[in-house]
Amino acid sequence: MNTPLTRTRDEGADTEWWRDAVIYQIYPRSFADSDGDGIGDLPGVIARLDHLVSLGVDAVWLSPFYPSPQADAGYDVADYRDVDPIFGRLADADQLIAQAHQRGIRVIVDLVPNHTSSAHAWFVEALAAAPGSPARDRYVFRDGRGPGGDEPPNSWRSVFGGPAWTRTTDPDGTPGQWYLHLFDAGQPDLNWDNPQVRDEFVDILRFWLARGVDGFRVDVAHGLVKQADLADWHYPAETTTGDHVAQARPPMWDQDGVHEIYRQWRAVLDAHPGQQILVAEAWVQPAERLAAYVRPDEMHQAFNFEYLEAAWSAAAQRTVIDRSLAAADAVGAPTTWVLSNHDVLRHATRLALPVGTPRPNGIGAGDPQPDTALGLRRARAATLLMLALPGSAYLYQGEELGLPEHTTLPDEARQDPTWRRTGHTERGRDGCRVPIPWEADSPSYGFGPTDASWLPQPPVWAEYAVDRQRDVPGSTFEMYRTALRLRRDHHGLGRGPLRWLESPDDVLAFAVGAVTVLTNFGDAPVPLPPGVEPLHASGPLTDDGQLPTDVTVWARQPAR
Known part of the structure; x- marks a missing residue:
């Protein structure tokens, strides 16, 4: 099942490719739609792989395509060993891996270990089981506080808004225990103290390694282990840790016990032929804490979100670059730079905000609108700066076109659970997830064969379409393509x-x-x-x- 990779770069088989790779994030539902249902799919990705060859990336990272009720756009996984029918079939995943490898592109898949879907067979079994049962021990179930257990077990809040606990209903219709979900109620947190949970994910790793993947991006990598006493936490439910809040780490984030898990996973990958990698989505500060995730026997990369959030000034940029390189160098790891992804405002919009503005969680039609031209000019400058830095770099689909955030997305079209769970006070992440444009004059701008699009595309998408930029001197696409060619073939950029x-x-x-x-x-x-x-x-x-x-x-x- 493992399809060998045909290399297109001048590198030996033992080269640590991930140290300076440029990796392109594909958000499958918004990349390319092959069947016209308005949702991108794996056959659509396969059909557009040559775009990535032309761009010049080394690898792709695919956001989740597993069976899911889609409560959180697929980050609520019901089955880790299959493909959701909206994205295709397992055979399509195999073909995508094979086709990418034939083009010299490695494939990283998303792994979501902090929580499953509430539709996962394990959680369905847990709801039907009694308190204290082995089935419930795979998750975090607790009795409530107060008279009759009517209050949640602690004060934790969901990252998406509202309480981080939902109460169950027993078979006889009476209120039961509560279960923890740091995100949506459809995403119950797993109990990583349970050996069954640990064994299951080792098996999942081996399943996808056998199918030829080149690595795993680990969702919420800093959240798997919770402080044993589940102590109350009275600060905002942010995903970022750091000593800026009460000089203490939140009890749900960046607990030391996560490192034992990743050492076990690293041993699994090291025992497998080839050079597969682990990539941490860990919103962890300071840089020294983040560097712990990329020690020699743990993960290979960890996204540098402190860099993503750095202010647009020479002093702020130099400070975060120095701190990041020093922390990573201390453990012999590369720094992994990133400016945009599916969870944050696109940097072509974010950098248009006044310098020092805290990153908003979405922008809507009723909000002040950023200066699009200013944002794009700064985004292009930021990209060339990032691509020259020593280490690996991640690009988010559409940024090579200069796509801004869709800041006038109708509120009634929003699907991010954040919009609902915050009582419509935070618009959330839909604006950076709008399907990307390929052909200016085609239905859905070439996203699919029909006008269907799971999130509405703005009319300005035509001017950003690939066919309006390819081979056009000075276009953002050509700027990216030239930068990646120079970085890859000349001058040692990315290597330091x-x-x-x-x-x-x-x-x-x-x-x-x-x-x-x-x-x-x-x-x-x-x-x-x-x-x-x-x-x-x-x-x-x-x-x-x-x-x-x-x-x-x-x-x-x-x-x-």
């Missing part, structure tokens, strides 16, 4: 080391190999260092060759 250069306060300047990288965060153009030769830039230089505001340039250093 990084050396900071003297520069004005509002300019970030560093050298990687023979390349000088400069980003101008200031209000006025600045001259390039004497003798450098521009290789690539996120926007045009001034007529006299200076670097404008919100532009990044890669330049060849003068010969010595």
Whole structure:
């Protein structure tokens, strides 16, 4: 079942490919729809693989495509060893892996171990079982507090809004125990102190390894183990940890016990032929805590969300880059840079907000609208800056087109459980999940063969379509494609080391190999260092060759 990968890069079989790989996130329901039902699917992904070859990425990460009631767009998994019919069949997953490998693209799949769907066979069994039973011990069931157990077992709140506990109903119709769900009520948290849970996920890893996957992106990697006493927590139910809140880690996040789990998983991967990887979605601060997830016997990568959230200023960017590289270097790991994904505002919109604005959880038609041109200019500059840094980098589908957030999405079309669970106070993540445009003049902008689209696409999508940008000098797609070619084939970008250069306060300047990288965060153009030769830039230089505001340039250093 394991399909060998045909390499297209100049690398040996023993090269640690993941240290400087560029990995492209595919959100399957919004990438390409093969059958016209308005939901993207695996055959649609297969049909568009050549786009990724043209772009020049090394691997893809696929968000969940498993059987699911879709309470949280597939992150509520009912069966970890199959494909939901809306996305295709298991044979389609096999074909996707094989077709990607033939093109030299590795395939990473999403693993969701913090919780299952409430439709999972285990949870159905648990609801039918008695308190204290082995079936209930796979999850976190507790008696309630107060008279009659009418109050939740503790004060924890769901990340999506509302309480993190839901009360069950016993077979006789009377109120029963409560179960924990740090996210939606349809996503009950597993009990990772239970050996059955641990054994099950080792088996799931082996199932997909046997089918030829090249790794696993681990959802909520910092959440599996909870503090044993389930102590009350009276602060916001954010997914991020850190010493900025009461100088303590929340009892549901980043507990030391998660590392034992990942050491076991790493041993499973190391025993398998090839170079498969584990990628942590761990919203963990400070950087030293995050680095614990990528020690030599644990995961290979951990998304750098502190970098994603860094303010658009030279000082803030340099601080987070220094801190990130130092923490990762201390454990011999690469830093894994990211600017956008399916959970946050697209950076082409986020960077248009006033510098220092906290990242909002969605923008709607009634909210102040960001400056689209400013956002795109900064997003392009941020991307070239990121792709020059030592380490691996992740791209989110559509960012190579410069897609902004859909900030005028009708509220009645929203499907993110956050919108419902917060009582319509937080719009949530739908705006970054709108199906992407391929062909400006086709139904659903080429997303599928009909006009159907599970989230409505805005009219401006036509100007961002792939066929409006391919082979067009200066387009965002061509900027990305050139950047990835230069990074892959020349100059050692992504491999480092990084050396900071003297520069004005509002300019970030560093050298990687023979390349000088400069980003101008200031209000006025600045001259390039004497003798450098521009290789690539996120926007045009001034007529006299200076670097404008919100532009990044890669330049060849003068010969010595």
